[in-house]
Amino acid sequence: MRTLQSQSTDIYTDYVRDWKEKGGKVLGYACVATPVELIEAAGVLPYRIKAFGHPDTELGDAYLARFNCRFCRSCLQLGLDGTYDFLDGLIETNGCDHLRGMFENWQYVKKYEFFHYLKVPHFLREDSLEYFTEEIGLLRQALEERFGAQVTDERIRKAIDAYDEVFARLKRLYALREKVPPAVSGAEVMRLVCTGSSMMAGDFSALLDEVLAEKENAAPLPYKARLMILGSATDEVDLIEDIESTGALIAADALCYGSRSFWRREGESGDPARLLAERYLANLFCPRMFTEYEKRRDYILETAKRAGVDGAIVTYNKFCDLHGVESVSLRMDLEKAGVPVLVLEKDYGSKADTGRIKTRVQAFLERLGK
Amino acid sequence: MYFAGIDVGSLTAQAVVINAKGIVAYKSIGVKPHPVQSARAVVDMLVKEEGIDWSEIRFCVSTGYGREQVQAEGLSQDNVSEISCHGMGASWLVPEVRTVIDIGGQDAKVIRVGKGGELVDFVMNDKCAAGTGRFLEVQARTLGLSLDELGTVSFQAERALELSSRCSIFCETEVLHYLQRGHTKADIAAGVNRAMAERVAALVRRVGLEKEVTMSGGVAKNAAVRAELERMLNVRLIKYDTDSQIVGALGAALMARKMGGGS
Numbered sequence A: 001m002r003t004l005q006s007q008s009t010d011i012y013t014d015y016v017r018d019w020k021e022k023g024g025k026v027l028g029y030a031c032v033a034t035p036v037e038l039i040e041a042a043g044v045l046p047y048r049i050k051a052f053g054h055p056d057t058e059l060g061d062a063y064l065a066r067f068n069c070r071f072c073r074s075c076l077q078l079g080l081d082g083t084y085d086f087l088d089g090l091i092e093t094n095g096c097d098h099l100r101g102m103f104e105n106w107q108y109v110k111k112y113e114f115f116h117y118l119k120v121p122h123f124l125r126e127d128s129l130e131y132f133t134e135e136i137g138l139l140r141q142a143l144e145e146r147f148g149a150q151v152t153d154e155r156i157r158k159a160i161d162a163y164d165e166v167f168a169r170l171k172r173l174y175a176l177r178e179k180v181p182p183a184v185s186g187a188e189v190m191r192l193v194c195t196g197s198s199m200m201a202g203d204f205s206a207l208l209d210e211v212l213a214e215k216e217n218a219a220p221l222p223y224k225a226r227l228m229i230l231g232s233a234t235d236e237v238d239l240i241e242d243i244e245s246t247g248a249l250i251a252a253d254a255l256c257y258g259s260r261s262f263w264r265r266e267g268e269s270g271d272p273a274r275l276l277a278e279r280y281l282a283n284l285f286c287p288r289m290f291t292e293y294e295k296r297r298d299y300i301l302e303t304a305k306r307a308g309v310d311g312a313i314v315t316y317n318k319f320c321d322l323h324g325v326e327s328v329s330l331r332m333d334l335e336k337a338g339v340p341v342l343v344l345e346k347d348y349g350s351k352a353d354t355g356r357i358k359t360r361v362q363a364f365l366e367r368l369g370k
Numbered sequence B: 001m002y003f004a005g006i007d008v009g010s011l012t013a014q015a016v017v018i019n020a021k022g023i024v025a026y027k028s029i030g031v032k033p034h035p036v037q038s039a040r041a042v043v044d045m046l047v048k049e050e051g052i053d054w055s056e057i058r059f060c061v062s063t064g065y066g067r068e069q070v071q072a073e074g075l076s077q078d079n080v081s082e083i084s085c086h087g088m089g090a091s092w093l094v095p096e097v098r099t100v101i102d103i104g105g106q107d108a109k110v111i112r113v114g115k116g117g118e119l120v121d122f123v124m125n126d127k128c129a130a131g132t133g134r135f136l137e138v139q140a141r142t143l144g145l146s147l148d149e150l151g152t153v154s155f156q157a158e159r160a161l162e163l164s165s166r167c168s169i170f171c172e173t174e175v176l177h178y179l180q181r182g183h184t185k186a187d188i189a190a191g192v193n194r195a196m197a198e199r200v201a202a203l204v205r206r207v208g209l210e211k212e213v214t215m216s217g218g219v220a221k222n223a224a225v226r227a228e229l230e231r232m233l234n235v236r237l238i239k240y241d242t243d244s245q246i247v248g249a250l251g252a253a254l255m256a257r258k259m260g261g262g263s
Helices: A002-007 A014-021 A036-041 A070-080 A097-110 A126-147 A153-178 A186-196 A201-215 A237-245 A272-281 A293-307 A321-336 A351-367 B035-050 B067-072 B082-093 B133-143 B147-156 B168-180 B185-207 B223-233 B244-259
Strands: A026-029 A045-048 A089-093 A114-118 A225-231 A248-254 A311-317 A341-346 B002-008 B012-018 B023-030 B057-064 B099-103 B108-113 B119-124 B213-216
Touching: A014 A026, A014 A045, A026 A036, A036 A045, A036 A126, A036 A153, A070 A097, A089 A097, A114 A126, A126 A272, A153 A186, A153 A201, A153 A248, A153 A272, A153 A293, A186 A201, A186 A237, A186 A248, A225 A237, A225 A293, A225 A321, A237 A248, A237 A351, A248 A293, A248 A351, A293 A321, A311 A321, A311 A351, A321 A341, A341 A351, A351 B082, A351 B119, B002 B035, B002 B067, B002 B082, B002 B244, B012 B035, B012 B244, B023 B035, B023 B244, B035 B067, B057 B067, B057 B082, B057 B244, B082 B099, B082 B108, B082 B119, B082 B213, B082 B244, B099 B185, B099 B244, B108 B185, B119 B185, B133 B147, B133 B168, B133 B185, B147 B185, B147 B223, B168 B185, B185 B223, B213 B223, B213 B244
Parallel strands: A026 A045, A026 A089, A089 A114, A225 A248, A225 A311, A311 A341, B002 B057, B099 B213
Antiparallel strands: B002 B012, B012 B023, B099 B108, B108 B119
16 A cells, blocks of 8 residues: 555556557547446546646646636646657547547647547437437447457457446445545545556456455544545645645545445446446436536435535536536535535645635635534 | 734734733734745744744734745644634624625625634635725726725715626726726726625625624725625624734634644
C-alpha cells in the first residue's frame, strides 16, 4: 500500500511503462461514459486521462479559453507538453463542451492515428439506448480496424465479468471506509480508483485483493466528522488530503473519479453491445443527463444515508457549467433531507487555495459542532 | 484569570486578552512576513505596552490564516477558524446579532450565528479580490487617496459612477479612464464604494440575511461602504465601540475562555 501511495499520482506509471515495453497499446479516454470493457476486449489498455493536480495550463490556454474548466485545460496541457505521448489514440465523448474542446484541440495538435468520437445520448429512453448501442458498435468496429483484434461477443463478456470482479472489490473497499470507525481514508480510496483507471481489470483486481487483505486488518482511523464529497470531475488526491487533514473523514463519495464510475453498472440484455449501452447510459449519474436529476439526487441521498455522514461537500471547478448549476438543487435537497452542505467552488489543482479551502472545511466542521 | 486570542490575518494581526468580566487589553499591528513572527510581535507589544504578564494566560486560541502555525509554535493551545471566531466575537459585542458581515484584507465572509454566537451557516468569497479590502486599497492608490479618504470623500459626490468590472485589476483601468475623462475623485470614489458594497450584498444574499446585522473587519471602518450596504440590504448595521478589526481575536479569546474552563 505504501508503494502504491507514493506512485499513484504518476501519469506514466510503472504499470503502463511495462505494458508499453511489452508492445501493448494504450488508449486515452476521460469520460466515465466510455465503455472500457470494449477497449480491454480489443486487447488494448484503457487509460483514463488525469492531470493529478497539475496546475499549469500555458499550452492549454493557447487552445482553450480561461473560462474553460481548469481540469480540462490541465489535461490538455499534459497532452500537448508530451507527458501523454505514450498514448496510441484518444476516445472523445460529449461528456461536456469543455471536455470536447480538450479532446479536439489535443487531436488537432497531436494527430493520433486513432481518434474516435463516441456520441453519448443526453436522455435515457428506449430510442437513445438503441442509438448508444449503435455507437458502441461503431467503436467496436473502429477498434477492430485499427488494432487488428477481433472484438468478439465472448471477449466482451469476459471483459464485463473481469470488471464486475473489480467493482465487487471496490464495493468492499468502500464498505471499509463507510464502517464506523473506518479502516481506509477518502484520499486512499481516490488514489486506488485513479490507479485502477489505468490498469487492466484482472491486474487491478489482484491489487485490490492485496489492499483489502491489508486494510481489513488495519487499525481504525480517527476522525472528527464523517463527510460525503460529490461534484464535478476531479482526480485531486491533494484536495481530499487537505479536507481530511482538518479531521473530516471522507466516508463516501459521488464523484466520477469515485463511486459514480462503477457503483451501479448493471444491465440485463443478452447482446453485449446493448448490455454495455444499458450498463453505461442507464447508470450515468452525471448532470449532463438533463432529465435524470431525481435519479442522481436519490443516488446521492441513498449514499449519504448508507455511510451515515454528518454533512456533505458539494464541490465543483470554476466554470463547470453542469455541476455549478446542479449544486444549487443538490444543496437544497440534501439540506431538506437533514444533511448540512458546504458548497466548495474551487480552481483545479491550485495549491495557493489550500488555506482558503481548509478554513471553509474547518468552519463547516465547527458548524456541525465537531 | 486571563484568556487570550490571537488572530493573524493576511494584512493585520491582533491579540486580545480577556478575563471573566470582559476585554482587558488588545493590540493590532500590520503583519510580518511569517504568521508566527506576526503573532510574536503583537503579543510582545501587548506585554510591553499594556503590562500583561503572558505567563498568566490560562488558555490561548489562535485564529486567522496563521492559526495552525501559531499553535504549532506553542503560542496557542488550540485553533479555531476565523469564521467561528468572528461570529462569536460579534455576538458577544452585540448579543442580538444574527448576521455578521466580515470584510478583511483578502476575503469577505457573511456569517450567520445563533443565540449563543454559535455558527449556523456562512459563505466566503471566492478566490479573487473582488469584494475585499484589497479591492479598496488598489482603487484608493489609483485615486491618490488614503483608505480613510476613500470613504469620506465619497460623501461629497454628486453621483456615483458605474464600475462594471468585478475584477480589481480591470476596475483599476476603469478608475483611470474616469480620471482621464475629468470626473471628480468624489464621484469615482463613490462608485468604488458602491461597487464594493454590491459585491458584498451579493454574498449576503447567498447565505440569507437575518436581523440583527453587524459588520467587522477593516472595511467596516469605511462609512461609505457601510451606508451603501445599509441602503442595498435595507438594514441598519449595528455599530459597537470596539475596533472592528479585533472581533476575530476577541472571538478566539472567548473560545479560549470556554475551552480553558473560564466560563
